[in-house]
Amino acid sequence: QIRLEESGGGSVQAGGSLRLSCTDSGSTFSDYALGWFRQAPGNEREFVAAISRNRLRKYYGDSVKGRFTVSRDNAVNTGYLQMSDLKPEDTAVYYCAAARSNQWYLGRVEDFNQWGQGTQVTVSS
Secondary structure, eight states: OOOEEEEOOEEEETTOOEEEEEEEOSSOGGGSEEEEEEEOTTSOOEEEEEEOTTSOOEEEOTTTTTTEEEEEEGGGTEEEEEEOSOOGGGOEEEEEEEEOSTTGGGOOGGGOOEEOOOEEEEEEO
16 A cells, blocks of 8 residues: 655745655555646646656646656655746645556546645745
8 A cells, every 4th residue: 555745845935946755655656656736725636747657757737847857766665846946826735646547647636546645835926
């Protein structure tokens, strides 16, 4: 059973950077694709990025392409989201999620089985 926990959120000024981590306390991390989503108040959960089990494939939402980088280290059961050139519109609760589905790359919420509790990212102008 995969159990995810995010860390690394916080407050930063526009143009700054943050790195989020997503750690699995279970033992099957490498069996899952890993995704990152975010949700701002009043908005639906939005796809941010996803990475395959073997790290070879990565996908990004249009709003973060060129600014965010997704990665993972299966040896330590941890995924990462490096966020650069942050903008106030990036302010949201960020969630990591794990998917067994073969369609994880589509970035749909319903394809992800397990979710972390979320971490707040606030970007001020």
